[in-house]
Amino acid sequence: MTTTEETPRLPFARADALAIAPDYEALRRQAPVSRVLTPAGDPAWLVTSFEEAKEIFRDKRFGRSHPAPEQASRISHAAIQDGPSGDFDTEEQEHKRMRRMLAPAFSAPRMRALGDRIEELTTRCLDDMRAAHDAHPGEPVNLTELLAFPLPVLVICELLGVPFDDREHFRNLSERIAVMDGGADAQAAMTEFKDYMTGLADAKRANPQADVISDMVAVQADDPTFTDDDLARMGAGLLFAGHETTSTRIAMGVLFLLTDTARRDRFAADPEGEVNQTVEEILRMTATSGTGLLRYAHEDVEVAGTRIMRGDAVLISSDAANRDAAAFADPDEFDPGRTPNVHLAFGTGAHVCIGANLARTELRTVFPALFRAFPQMRLAVGLDDIAVRVNRVAGGVDRVPVTW
Amino acid sequence: MKISVDTGKCVSSGQCVLLAPETFDQNEDDGTVVLLADEPPAGERDAARQAELTCPAAAIRLAEA
Numbered sequence A: 001m002t003t004t005e006e007t008p009r010l011p012f013a014r015a016d017a018l019a020i021a022p023d024y025e026a027l028r029r030q031a032p033v034s035r036v037l038t039p040a041g042d043p044a045w046l047v048t049s050f051e052e053a054k055e056i057f058r059d060k061r062f063g064r065s066h067p068a069p070e071q072a073s074r075i076s077h078a079a080i081q082d083g084p085s086g087d088f089d090t091e092e093q094e095h096k097r098m099r100r101m102l103a104p105a106f107s108a109p110r111m112r113a114l115g116d117r118i119e120e121l122t123t124r125c126l127d128d129m130r131a132a133h134d135a136h137p138g139e140p141v142n143l144t145e146l147l148a149f150p151l152p153v154l155v156i157c158e159l160l161g162v163p164f165d166d167r168e169h170f171r172n173l174s175e176r177i178a179v180m181d182g183g184a185d186a187q188a189a190m191t192e193f194k195d196y197m198t199g200l201a202d203a204k205r206a207n208p209q210a211d212v213i214s215d216m217v218a219v220q221a222d223d224p225t226f227t228d229d230d231l232a233r234m235g236a237g238l239l240f241a242g243h244e245t246t247s248t249r250i251a252m253g254v255l256f257l258l259t260d261t262a263r264r265d266r267f268a269a270d271p272e273g274e275v276n277q278t279v280e281e282i283l284r285m286t287a288t289s290g291t292g293l294l295r296y297a298h299e300d301v302e303v304a305g306t307r308i309m310r311g312d313a314v315l316i317s318s319d320a321a322n323r324d325a326a327a328f329a330d331p332d333e334f335d336p337g338r339t340p341n342v343h344l345a346f347g348t349g350a351h352v353c354i355g356a357n358l359a360r361t362e363l364r365t366v367f368p369a370l371f372r373a374f375p376q377m378r379l380a381v382g383l384d385d386i387a388v389r390v391n392r393v394a395g396g397v398d399r400v401p402v403t404w
Numbered sequence B: 001m002k003i004s005v006d007t008g009k010c011v012s013s014g015q016c017v018l019l020a021p022e023t024f025d026q027n028e029d030d031g032t033v034v035l036l037a038d039e040p041p042a043g044e045r046d047a048a049r050q051a052e053l054t055c056p057a058a059a060i061r062l063a064e065a
């Protein structure tokens, strides 16, 4: 890029909900790692190529903390993924503790055990969709409100041990902490969110259950360095993550399947047989956040000939990496036949999303159930009428009106 | 096809188990990988290869026999 050109600023605009911004490819053609400005206006590196994204995800010289946090580039004015988190000296150790504490609850055997329950909750959501359709025949049903949103929330509530009845409260908090220019309100919401978690943890301390918050409370009893604030922050993070991430994948998966009738029919004809590959392809193609995942360099590192200095912010765009033609043939084509389909939707390396198995289990349940129930489902509006949320950390779409 | 796993590297993500459940399992206590078969069942070769490539910790190795 010549010096006369302005440094591009995130987030980039995209044509519609299923596309990703063309700027990513334009940047990747110049280099795997580019100079950009964050939504907050600070300098950062943006990683757009698959190989380098994988390399940095797996490189221990990058972390979420910063050697001098007050000097760190800020990403946004939300209250998550906005800047450095954790302590530079103890990050690795704390991360290990977190994984150890949570791994059993999110493990594949636990997910298998949870499978039947997820089926039941899915059926409940599908019944609600049917009821809404029957109550107002001919009118579109908002799939986001009746399925894509409530299902992941129901599931994460069960897993964590959070009362579903509180959902309006923590939905509101989850939304507010993730507003990219939320500023003081995002911070206030984070404080409220932690207070809410602290209240729940107190209740579990008095009356432990088989759930993740009770597990965390039990760990805390043995390890006083795991503070109330750590616990509240982690609990809020997990509850937040259970909201928009899987919800977005459900909504987007439906969009991918419905925007091409042949694709829908192929899936509806053999949902069980198609589901695993289809879910991987939905994961690969769904463009989510406008920024990518945040890391800070803990030492000077050279990546593909680019020198990244200690303390520099690095945004890894899984969205862009997952559409890198060097790793995926015809990357913008939705092709469930790809094998292997090794995408970076959950990141990789030590920080790989702990909810990956949970998300996969939910997605593998929801799509077959949905298309068995409504094989003739179609979008009730044009793709261009589906607005993409640009001002949210996890992106997503507001509504997916469907009918059948 | 021979499989080996390095439990020391494993970060307990369980991705292998979900991809190839007849080849891999996870320890109940800490979630580390357990190899169920050092050769994947015929129907699970592609899945085992995907698990090798997907493993976030690069803890799985497949060698063609």
Ligand code: SF4
Binding pocket: B005, B009, B010, B011, B012, B013, B014, B015, B016, B017, B024, B026, B031, B032, B033, B054, B055, B056, B057, B058, B059, B060
């Ligand atoms: S995918 Fe890799 S890191 Fe995850 S459980 Fe299996 S071996 Fe361990």
